Amino acid sequence: MSSQFDLTDRVIVVTGAGQGIGRALALGIAAAGAAVACLDLNGPAAEETAAMIRRAGGSALTLPVDVRDADQVERAITETMSRYHRLDGLVTAAGITVRTPAVEFDPADWRRVIEVNLVGTFLCAQAVGKRLVPAGRGSIVFIASIAALAAMGRGNTAYTASKGGVVALARELAVEWAPYGVRVNALAPCHVRTPLIEPILQDPDLTARLIANIPRGRIAEPEELIGPTVFLLSDAATLVTGHILAADGGFLAR
Numbered sequence: 001m002s003s004q005f006d007l008t009d010r011v012i013v014v015t016g017a018g019q020g021i022g023r024a025l026a027l028g029i030a031a032a033g034a035a036v037a038c039l040d041l042n043g044p045a046a047e048e049t050a051a052m053i054r055r056a057g058g059s060a061l062t063l064p065v066d067v068r069d070a071d072q073v074e075r076a077i078t079e080t081m082s083r084y085h086r087l088d089g090l091v092t093a094a095g096i097t098v099r100t101p102a103v104e105f106d107p108a109d110w111r112r113v114i115e116v117n118l119v120g121t122f123l124c125a126q127a128v129g130k131r132l133v134p135a136g137r138g139s140i141v142f143i144a145s146i147a148a149l150a151a152m153g154r155g156n157t158a159y160t161a162s163k164g165g166v167v168a169l170a171r172e173l174a175v176e177w178a179p180y181g182v183r184v185n186a187l188a189p190c191h192v193r194t195p196l197i198e199p200i201l202q203d204p205d206l207t208a209r210l211i212a213n214i215p216r217g218r219i220a221e222p223e224e225l226i227g228p229t230v231f232l233l234s235d236a237a238t239l240v241t242g243h244i245l246a247a248d249g250g251f252l253a254r
């Protein structure tokens with residue numbers, strides 16, 4: 001049974017691999033047996049993740065990339081192919097947030113969130129899909145958010161719109177690429193303890209209010225997303241595509 005979840009000999013690209021959820025997923029995917037291409041805007045941070053993978057006996061490549069730049073993304077995937085000579089999947093964890101009340105939101109900030117979270121996700125999926133579609137196999141996992149499916153309030157218009165787009169993109173690509181054996185799914189996590197939400201976690205009242213909305217009653221740890229992600233990447237999920245998997249402590253069940 002466990003062999004169904006085994007990623008031995010596979011090559012997976014992980015964006016946002018420099019810290020937080022992307023780093024945890026890169027380490028977890030490597031522990032499941034795959035070689036990992038660690039993409040991040042922050043090259044030294046991505047290299048630190050790759051070094052952690054190598055120290056644990058795995059194989060990893062570091063590629064400093066801005067996911068908003070189609071040429072940089074294409075070059076990174078070409079480099080991954082020339083190093084490993086195969087490609088099996090993608091996990092997109094590169095993401096940002098800007099929290100500002102809607103009436104005060106700077107349009108440049110709003111566009112930046114959409115560019116990184118939504119356009120960047122598409123560009124990575126496109127570059128990887130160009131290789132997976134002709135190969136006739138592969139799995140892509142977008143890290144979306146509960147914010148794609150439930151309003152957050154508190155100045156999150158750009159973030160929720162970007163993540164709503166990511167969910168729609170997962171479904172659209174899943175249908176377009178299903179005939180080619182390429183699966184596309186998204187994960188919808190609740191609040192996860194990473195640098196992204198550090199400003200929120202510094203505010204005990206706000207943190208308590210967030211936790212009150214999570215039936216499980218706590219903030220998630222990044223490592224708790226490894227199991228759902230490895231499942232979606234693996235042969236245990238050959239029939240699962242176009243699915244939005246909530247890893248949210250029951251948030252969306254209410």
Ligand SMILES: NC(=O)c1ccc[n+]([C@@H]2O[C@H](COP(=O)([O-])OP(=O)(O)OC[C@H]3O[C@@H](n4cnc5c(N)ncnc54)[C@H](O)[C@@H]3O)[C@@H](O)[C@H]2O)c1
Nearest residue numbers: 016018019020021041066067094095145191192194195196
């Ligand atoms: N932390 C949470 O509560 C939470 C909840 C749900 C979903 N998410 C999503 O999970 C993903 C990872 O979030 P996190 O909490 O680990 O964030 P994080 O800020 O800790 O890490 C994000 C990583 O993405 C990289 N990055 C940012 N812009 C980039 C760009 N243009 N090109 C390449 N890399 C870039 C950063 O350098 C960083 O290493 C994001 O998409 C986020 O929206 C986070």
